[in-house]
Amino acid sequence: MTDLRQRHRAPLALVVLMLATLLSACSGAQATTATRTVPTPGPVSSADLAGVTLKVGDQKAGLQALLKASGQDKDLPYAVEWSTFTAGPPLLEAAASGAIDVGTVGNTPPIFAGAAKSPVSIVSASRGEGQGDAILVAKGSTATSLADLKGRTIAVTKGSSAHGHLLLALRKAGLQPSDVKISYVSPSDGYAALKNGAADAWAVWDPYTAAAEKEIGARILVSGVGIVNGLGFQVASNRSLADAGKNAAIADLVTRSARAYQWSASHPDEWARVYSSETGLSLDVTTVQAHRSIKRPITLDPEAIRSSQDLTDALASGGFIPASFDVSTIVDHRYDAAVAAVIGKA
Template sequence: MKRPLTILALTASIALAAAACGTTNADAVRDDGSVNLSEVTLVVGDQKGGSEALLGAAGELEDVEYDIEFKPFTSGPPLLDAVSSNAVNIGGVGNTPPLFAINESKDLKVVQGSEQSAEGDAIVVPKDSDLRSVEDLKGKKVAVAKGSSANFNLLAQLAASGLGWDDIEPVFVQPAEGLAAFKGGHVDAWAIWDPFTSQAELDVDAHVLSSGKGLVNGLVFQVASDAALEDDATRAAIEDYLARIARAQVWTNENPDVWAKRWAEDTGLPVEVTERAISRRSFTPIAVPDAVESEQEMWDAFAEQGQVDGDPDLTDYFVDTFDAAVLEAARQ
């Protein structure tokens, strides 16, 4: 969480540079068409305190037949840039990055989805701020990561308050930059997600102006590259990986204390921060097509504000290929 931005940006650049050769596992397919998973490497885009920490805490990184190589990213949009180019095969993001990737015609598919509360998706203001409602944001500087789940939450909050994108001065920054700008008083508000919301509340006594609870869908997704899905060996590893993600997500609902400690260890955040973040959400794996209706509503809202264009068929990008395996794993 506190790693220098330059290092994180460099990591993302290296991952993207690797796209020239991509990542495939063609040699792992036997002559009879079966897959030797022991010869497969699955490259996973991750965010701090994300999939690697989750799987590790739930014991889902044990007894894996294939190798998993995790690559860190600052947020969903740069992660999906790497997915699209197959610099990474798959990665976890929030509800908004896939829409911006679709808008840019990126070569990827949403292959797993889970619902969680959007209470931790919030707009926060400094403790001594005189801003008391979303309406008060008119003419103010608001930090937000472009194309992130916070981007849509901010848009939805503004719309619900009778404001539009042009009524504020958005400051597009990644989370670490946003935290610095917020602490330094360079912005009037910050649209963000947990654990950053909890960090702002506990570290600098930030006040939650509004949350996405009851307003935004709170969905999180696993997104795979088209190239990875077309590679038989990588596809087989992805199916197993998604089942592990689903089991781990359900596990967090039943073991919040253990998960909070592991999340804190992975991010360097105080456990009080991760405990608060976890108290505001629980995972429910869903069938991917069930996400399309609310994601379409999000698309329409972005289109109205001129942030996306075109009229894609989202069902082409939200696929049910792995739903049977994922939902069965969640039931286990």
């Protein structure tokens, strides 16, 4: 895990009114569920906010690069400490332990965290089409469908969005998880396994999908289109949500993130260039990712919760989590009004 320190200070008088208005909209909401209530604290002063260090979990070429590319990292009225994770599951573990306050993950990791009763909540969402979510086969593979992989090894990161995609794709194809050999690996090990033949297929997401296509000639056997819900989530530690200063900083970060997602959707080539610069991935790879895996901010609407519930039920029926549960119990709507204002649904 790599920690980076980033401090940007805004003219406080310019941000305190904005944040006070934002928190006023949020203060009437709280995550009331069948199992817990996370209190929503009130606004904080600009001086108190200036003393906050928000610990943000990220993944490869994730939110940090996106905020930089879109200009949304400028004039932050609090400090940010970034930590990079290989995938969503370890990021969720860090949030649960208090090592980070907030982070961005795919659609599946919060379900595993919820099943484990981790003290973490979903606080915002984005949606894509799932084109970059893929089950890949190696160059030269003769497989034309998932049925051709019966008895074969499929590499995937346990608890990741790709894990959910694999399960749903198998179900759609009329197969059981037991019909294939699932090998749990990190994304980097999955790449190597597909390249050297240790795995017959690899379930993964962009930019890893694009990198494998461009660098080793991998082919998409099954994309996530029509299978996955395309959701990405920002998740936060319940302890941080109950802290006035952290809550104010998260509210601001959620708003900036929504603006950044909107920017990337309308500026894919600019996003690809920054993405390449920040990660060292080739421009060919990042251009594919930027045009294919477009994410747009959404509120935590009933459809997002319903589709997440469907995935939860599928994971439970497949024995990947102990039992299904009500997904709404891990969703906190306090920032919905702020996101709605950004996307014009206020």
